[in-house]
Amino acid sequence: MSTKFVNVEDLRRAAKANMPRAMFDFVDGGANDEWTQRRNQAAFERIMFDPRVLVDVSSRDQSTTVFGQRLETPILVAPTGLTSIAWPNAELLAARAAGRAGAGFALSTFASNSIEEIAGTGVGPRWFQLYVTKNRAWTLDLIDRAQAAGYQALAVTVDTQLPSMRERNIRNGYQSPPRITLANVLDFASHPGWLHRFLKGPRPTLANTPSVAALTASQFVELGNRVARELDPSVSWRDLEQFRARWRGPMLLKGITSTRDVARALDVGVNGFIVSNHGGRQLDYAPASIEVLPEIVAACADRAEVYLDSGVRRGSDIVKAFALGARAVLVGRAYVYGLGASGEEGVDHVFRILKDEIDRCLALIGVPSLSQVGRENLRFSTGC
Numbered sequence: 001m002s003t004k005f006v007n008v009e010d011l012r013r014a015a016k017a018n019m020p021r022a023m024f025d026f027v028d029g030g031a032n033d034e035w036t037q038r039r040n041q042a043a044f045e046r047i048m049f050d051p052r053v054l055v056d057v058s059s060r061d062q063s064t065t066v067f068g069q070r071l072e073t074p075i076l077v078a079p080t081g082l083t084s085i086a087w088p089n090a091e092l093l094a095a096r097a098a099g100r101a102g103a104g105f106a107l108s109t110f111a112s113n114s115i116e117e118i119a120g121t122g123v124g125p126r127w128f129q130l131y132v133t134k135n136r137a138w139t140l141d142l143i144d145r146a147q148a149a150g151y152q153a154l155a156v157t158v159d160t161q162l163p164s165m166r167e168r169n170i171r172n173g174y175q176s177p178p179r180i181t182l183a184n185v186l187d188f189a190s191h192p193g194w195l196h197r198f199l200k201g202p203r204p205t206l207a208n209t210p211s212v213a214a215l216t217a218s219q220f221v222e223l224g225n226r227v228a229r230e231l232d233p234s235v236s237w238r239d240l241e242q243f244r245a246r247w248r249g250p251m252l253l254k255g256i257t258s259t260r261d262v263a264r265a266l267d268v269g270v271n272g273f274i275v276s277n278h279g280g281r282q283l284d285y286a287p288a289s290i291e292v293l294p295e296i297v298a299a300c301a302d303r304a305e306v307y308l309d310s311g312v313r314r315g316s317d318i319v320k321a322f323a324l325g326a327r328a329v330l331v332g333r334a335y336v337y338g339l340g341a342s343g344e345e346g347v348d349h350v351f352r353i354l355k356d357e358i359d360r361c362l363a364l365i366g367v368p369s370l371s372q373v374g375r376e377n378l379r380f381s382t383g384c
C-alpha cells in the first residue's frame with residue numbers, strides 16, 4: 001500500500017502540484033458556481049450505511065455485468081476529452097490500467113488516442129462516447145468506426161447542447177483564443193516536469209477529428225474550444241432514431257438527471273442510461289446524480305440498464321450507487337487525477353484504492369457480494 005497515495009484526494013493534490021494551474025483547473029473545475037459539482041459529493045456524504053454484523057464475509061465479490069459482459073469491479077473509465085493535458089497518451093494509459101484492474105473503458109469523441117488504438121489494448125467492456133457535432137458526416141463516420149473496431153456500446157452524450165460557462169477556465173486564460181499572460185508563462189515555467197512531458201512526449205491531439213495533427217499547447221486549447229463550438233444545439237430525437245438504426249449494439253444516453261425523457265428514450269430503443277450531470281461541468285444547479293438515480297431506475301422498470309457518474313471519489317460511493325440501482329459507475333476526474341499525479345501508475349493507484357474501498361465496505365456492512373447490496377443497506381440523513 002502506497003503511503004503517498006492513500007485515497008483519491010491524495011492523487012488530486014499530487015495532480016494539482018504537477019500540472020499548470022490552467023490545465024488542472026480545466027480538469028478539476030465545473031460550471032458557474034460549481035454548485036452541482038459540490039452537491040454531487042455532498043449528496044453521497046448524506047447517505048449512511050445500515051451495517052449488519054455476524055455475517056460470514058470471508059469471501060467477497062464486487063463483480064457485475066454490463067450488457068452481459070462481466071466486469072471484475074463495477075467501474076468504467078468515463079469518457080473525457082482533452083485529457084492528455086494531464087499526461088501524454090492519456091487514454092491509452094488509462095485503458096491499459098482499466099484492463100489490468102478488470103474495469104471497463106469509455107472513449108470520448110474528443111480523445112487524444114484513436115478509436116482503433118484503444119481497441120488494440122483489448123480493454124473491455126469498451127464503449128464509445130458520441131458527441132453530435134454540426135458535421136453529421138463525421139458523426140456518422142465515428143459510429144461506423146466504433147462499430148468496426150468492436151466497441152460494445154455507444155453512449156450518446158445529450159447534456160452538451162452548448163459548451164457551459166466554466167469560470168475558472170476564463171480566469172486562467174484557458175479560452176479561445178488562449179490568453180497568454182505573464183502569469184500563464186510563469187505557471188507553465190514552474191511545472192518543468194509537465195512541460196518536459198508535453199514537449200517531448202507524443203503531442204496531444206484530437207485523434208478522431210478529421211485532419212488534426214499534433215498541436216502546441218495553445219493550439220490544443222484553441223482546438224478544444226473550437227470543437228466545443230461545433231457541438232450541435234439542434235440535436236433531437238430524430239437524430240437519436242438515426243443513430244439507433246445505424247448502431248447495432250446497446251445504445252445509452254449519457255447525461256440525464258430527469259425521468260421525463262426516459263419513456264421516449266425507451267421507445268426509441270435506448271438500452272441504457274448514464275445518470276450524469278457531467279460532473280457538474282454543464283448545467284449548474286442540476287441535481288446530484290445520486291439523488292435522482294432511484295427515480296430513473298424506477299422509471300426504467302428493468303427495460304434498460306442504469307449507470308451513474310458524477311462525484312464518485314470513494315469505493316463507498318460506488319457501493320451506495322449500486323444499492324440504489326446502478327449497475328456500475330463511471331469515474332471521470334478521479335482517474336484524470338491519477339494521470340496528472342503519475343501517469344499510468346497513477347491510474348493503477350486509483351483502481352487499487354477504489355477496489356480496496358469497495359471490498360472493505362462490503363465486509364463492514366455485512367454483505368459479501370455487491371450483487372446483494374440494496375436500499376436496505378443504506379440510511380439517509382437530511383444533514384447534520
Ligand SMILES: Cc1cc2nc3c(=O)[nH]c(=O)nc-3n(C[C@H](O)[C@H](O)[C@H](O)COP(=O)(O)O)c2cc1C
Nearest residue numbers: 078079080081108157278279309310311331332333
Ligand atoms: C476533463 C474532463 C473531460 C470530459 N470530457 C468529456 C467528454 O469528452 N465527453 C463526455 O461525455 N463527458 C466528458 N466529461 C464528463 C465525464 O464523462 C463524466 O460525466 C464526469 O467526469 C463525471 O464526474 P466526475 O468527474 O465527478 O467523476 C469530461 C469530464 C472531465 C473531468
